[in-house]
């Protein structure tokens with residue numbers, strides 16, 4: 341069974357035609373890398389429709405744009421290639437990730453159960469840019485409201501929502517000895533959260549499973565957590581692949597010059613995994629130091645005017 345990104349690359353290199361339904365302000369940025377030829381029209385359209393409902397952003401100037409819909413293309417494809425049954429999403433957000441996986445599974449005739457975790461309750465109203473029947477607006481609505489009104493119930497039927505901080509929910513899943521074939525890490529982006537969530541995800545991963553991490557962004561502070569853990573991940577996974585994603589297909593990248601992508605971890609080592617809570621605690625201190633390293637006054641370089 342094809343399981344790695346090389347297969348993903350070549351499988352994506354099928355069609356280079358862009359989605360003709362993109363409106364002018366959503367036209368894709370110049371694409372580089374493997375996603376540029378990504379995904380057949382059916383897959384793109386599936387992600388696009390879900391993205392309009394669950395993944396749009398609206399900037400201060402009132403312009404609507406896709407917020408990294410490409411992550412959903414990657415998830416869609418991973419479902420098709422790896423055929424996972426037990427899926428864990430860490431960070432539900434408004435639901436583009438979990439809905440894309442559910443839609444991909446349905447399209448490929450796979451039975452899945454998607455456990456999706458978030459600290460914010462499903463009934464909590466949040467700012468929600470959305471396009472409904474061609475009309476764009478910013479609603480104040482909860483996941484429950486939007487999903488029940490606009491998402492196919494067959495997709496939500498495979499979801500199991502769990503509310504709480506990952507520091508509570510992930511250890512609870514580990515105590516229940518749950519295992520997952522595919523885990524998507526996309527919750528807190530601070531260093532501690534990323535280290536914590538990867539540590540527990542590795543423990544929760546079924547033999548032969550895969551972990552996908554979002555927000556590998558070396559030029560931005562929020563992306564540092566993923567950059568720091570990637571070298572550690574190499575000791576626990578046979579294959580660590582980093583690839584650009586944001587804005588490559590649907591446009592909308594915040595800073596196209598500052599690449600933002602994902603990390604795919606496959607071939608987990610076949611050993612008993614345990615999480616050291618004492619060492620995790622030490623990462624709280626590391627987080628503080630890392631923030632300091634990012635503070636401009638802390639850097640030893642000064643530029644003086646001539």
Ligand SMILES: C[S@@+](CC[C@H](N)C(=O)[O-])C[C@H]1O[C@@H](n2cnc3c(N)ncnc32)[C@H](O)[C@@H]1O
Pocket residue numbers: 411429430431432433434435436437438457458459460504505506507526527528529533
């Ligand atoms: C980027 S969004 C997730 C997007 C979603 N995965 C998708 O693909 O559409 C991040 C989510 O993680 C949640 N989150 C952040 N920190 C968290 C934490 N420590 N525990 C649980 N959820 C957290 C936030 O509430 C937010 O909804």
